[in-house]
Amino acid sequence: MDAFEIHGGRPLHGETPVYGAKNAVLPILAATVMVEDTCVLEGVPELEDVRVMMDILTTLGARVTRTGDRVEVDAGPIRHTNVPPELMRRMRSSVFLMGPLLSRFGEVRVSKPGGCVIGQRPIDFHLRGMRALGAAIEEKHGFIRCAANRLYGTQIVLDFPSVGATENLIMAAVLADGVTVIENAAREPEIVDLARFLNRCGARVEGAGEDRVVVTGVHHLHGTVHRVIPDRIVAGTMMIAAAATRGCVTLTGVEPQHLGAVIGKLRETGARVEVDHDIITVECSAQPRAVDIRTAPYPGFPTDLQAPMMALLTMAQGTSVIRESVFEARFKHVNELVRMGADVSVDLRTAVVRGVPRLSGALVEATDLRGGAALIVAGLAAEGLTRVEGLRHIDRGYQQIDVYLRDLGADMVRV
């Protein structure tokens, strides 16, 4: 079983580039299904989830090739609309095939998607929205079949600004008859990137990034070239790791405006954060101060950085209160941090983190993607050797994280 071995206590120093965002590229790759000629995506990270999405597209009949960070998809030859269950369950983003396949072929068969186990993660908003657009949905023996001769524009009000449902419904509406309005839509930058990609292909999506998205159906999408936005969660993880190790790290090729909440909270801990166009530098030389965090849909503090931020706050001066308001079970990393000497107690969706002067290395296991990133942050700062197991979770969302961190001076190897 692969593991990371980290000898902690070495401040991170240096410069590192930020690659394309997993959560942007996955829905965009799914959206290429609706385009009958070739799309080229640039800045595509080498991640397990991306490989799975490319496998799904190939299985459906698309021609998919990767050269470096460019991925070319020709979805013209697609003939199948059943997504194999073994690929569905390998990641959450497999659910994004639903909207595009339904929209192009009038039918799709999927099963429950996988992804991080951080709550129940139902897909009821997705299904309700597809029904509102005119799809008939049958759920049987673990499969979900959606069918519609045509989809018709309608008004959809989401109960919660779900990122995935907003994206799936935008994609389903792009080739529908008439106008679809999505109210209480999520506003994450990855949704804006998806809309930008779709509009480049000839779609008419307005309001992405606001809570009301209007999609006017078109008859046809054509191929395009699109560069994926930088990964704000990877950038945030590196920024937090810089602060936790009391180092100084410069990130290049970032979108600082996507990181407002994170920059604000890091500054509250006492870290120095400097922003210059697409460059962010984080420096921390003293023990950070405790801060309270409440995760929220964008532009609030991202739930995907709650775990790494908790790792930092376990070593802060004072007590921090962290409220997880997006997912009901996203504290699985707490037990592992406690093994490293952290003092954290959890009551439902609230964690109380009493800072300790230092953590000590231990054998720990990643149980989900960002929980795994939190253990790396903790291991980099802890005294002694930390062994992080469960790398399959981390590999879903961080490209060669050991290599990037070694370049910044970390003593970390994959064994």
Ligand SMILES: CC(=O)N[C@H]1[C@@H](OP(=O)(O)OP(=O)(O)OC[C@H]2O[C@@H](n3ccc(=O)[nH]c3=O)[C@H](O)[C@@H]2O)O[C@H](CO)[C@@H](O)[C@@H]1O
């Ligand atoms: C691939 C991707 O982009 N993943 C991100 C996406 O996940 P994902 O799109 O799954 O997250 P959502 O925004 O949909 O989930 C938010 C909340 O809504 C609930 N919900 C969602 C859909 C639904 O049909 N019914 C329902 O009840 C969820 O259980 C959760 O409690 O946004 C999350 C919130 O920023 C991030 O943590 C994930 O990294």
Ligand SMILES: C=C(OP(=O)(O)O)C(=O)O
């Ligand atoms: C929860 C995440 O991913 P997914 O939605 O793919 O499970 C994440 O990226 O932190």
